[in-house]
Amino acid sequence: MILIPILALILGGVLAMANRDVAESIPREYIGVAVLAGVDTVFGGIRSSLEGRFQNDLFLTGFLFNTVLAVGLVALGFRLGIAEFYIAAVVTFGGRLFLNASIIRRQYLTRVMDIRGQRRKESDRQA
Amino acid sequence: MSKVLSRSAPTWLLPVTTVCLVTGFLVVSAWNQTPVPNAASRLQDRLGVQSGAPGVGESIGEKANEIAKLREEITKLENAVATQSRQANVLNDNLQSVKEFAGLTEVEGPGIEIVMKDSERASDDDFIGSAYVIHDRDVINVVNELWMSGAEAVSVNGHRVSVRTSYRCEGPVIYVGRNPISSPVVIQAIGSPETLFGALTMRGRYLDDIRQVDPAMVDVRKKERLVLPAYTGSTEVKYAKSGKKPQ
Structure with missing residues (x-):
């Protein structure tokens, strides 16, 4: 079941390779923050599913809203003549990405520890 | 965990798959973007001054x-x-x-040769660092001092100086007329070697200022025989008309 999203990820990449004209027509300035927003949402989704708080609508709207907001910030920055405006989005998304990644890691670590602890208990009982 | 996922699979599958599809597309698009060439190489391309091509x-x-x-x-x-x-x-x-x-x-005769080059010292400070580099104004001033001291013909890096010659700075290169040059700048002048040498190396003169920054930046030599090429720029006269017609 988990394979389907991974396959979708690869399919998206293949689509981008196939339609290089479309992919390259997206302005360089926007694509960076859009990627960050996308990756941020994926990490956030993994984290919330591990915590058992995953919500469909929250996930999908979060992705759409964050991407649009990030790209909008860049566009606004260009209009205002503050080309560095996108840094706000980059720092926020980047920071959250690391936070989510650390939480995911911690979750998995505790899981592995729990399993080990249980096994040890069982072997103690047997002995 | 797999139990939890498989139970909720029908609901989460669609949004996650969608997001993954879009993210994959974006990541590969970003990867495929043509890299931005750095400012220096773009400038070189624009000026066409790089060696080779x-x-x-x-x-x-x-x-x-x-x-x-x-x-x-x-x-x-x-x-x-x-x-x-x-x-x-x-x-x-x-x-x-x-x-x-x-x-x-083309003319030949005795004279002097002045070589000016960028200093090997450098400074992080833009203002001070600028003093270690040969600029268009250095060329202008030295050529001016040569005329002042009685030079009869002057060339800069093999480009003959005429009444129409201009000097301008364009990033890392100096244009002498339409010809791009860069450090080291070799200025040759025909005239009395002793007079020209004495005048140009006199204390307080322009070259002395550059020497104060770094003596290695300037080298002046007397030459027994120099050959200066002819001016190859435009000689077109469009607007100026002779005032008095010769009788």
Whole structure:
């Protein structure tokens, strides 16, 4: 079941390779923050599913809203003549990405520890 | 965990798959973006001054050679015409001396050679660092001092200086007329070697200022024989008309 999203990820990449004209027509300035927003949402989704708080609508709207907001910030920055405006989005998304990644890691670590602890208990009982 | 996922699979599958599809597309698109060339190499491309690839500089050089050859031929033809009569001969002598004065002929004679190059020292500070680099104003001032000191013909990096020669700074290169040059700048001048040498190396003069920053930046030498090429730039006169017509 988990394979389907991974396959979708690869399919998206293949689509981008196939339609290089479309992919390259997206302005360089926007694509960076859009990627960050996308990756941020994926990490956030993994984290919330591990915590058992995953919500469909929250996930999908979060992705759409964050991407649009990030790209909008860049566009606004260009209009205002503050080309560095996108840094706000980059720092926020980047920071959250690391936070989510650390939480995911911690979750998995505790899981592995729990399993080990249980096994040890069982072997103690047997002995 | 797999139990939890499989139970909620029907609901989460669609949004996650969608997001993954879009993210994959974006990541690969970003990866495929053509890289931004750095500012320096873009500037070099624009100016066509990099070595190797044939650029603007090279084609300018070819054209300049062509102009030099054609002008030499004109001189030969003028001399040929002059042999036919005494009047023509007098006229031609006059013409040739004017051309010599204007820098339209190759000339040779004694003089001095000044080599100015960027210092090997450098500074992170833009303001101070600028003093270690040879600028267009250095060329302007040195050429001016050469005229002041009685030079009869001057060339900068093999480009003859004429009344129309301009010097301008364009990023890392200096343009002498239309010819891009960069450090080291070699200025040759024909005139009395002793006078020119003395005048240019005098304390308090322009070259002394540069020497104060770094003595290695300037080198002045007397030369027994120098050959300066003819001016190859445009000599077109469009707007200026002679005020008094000779009677």
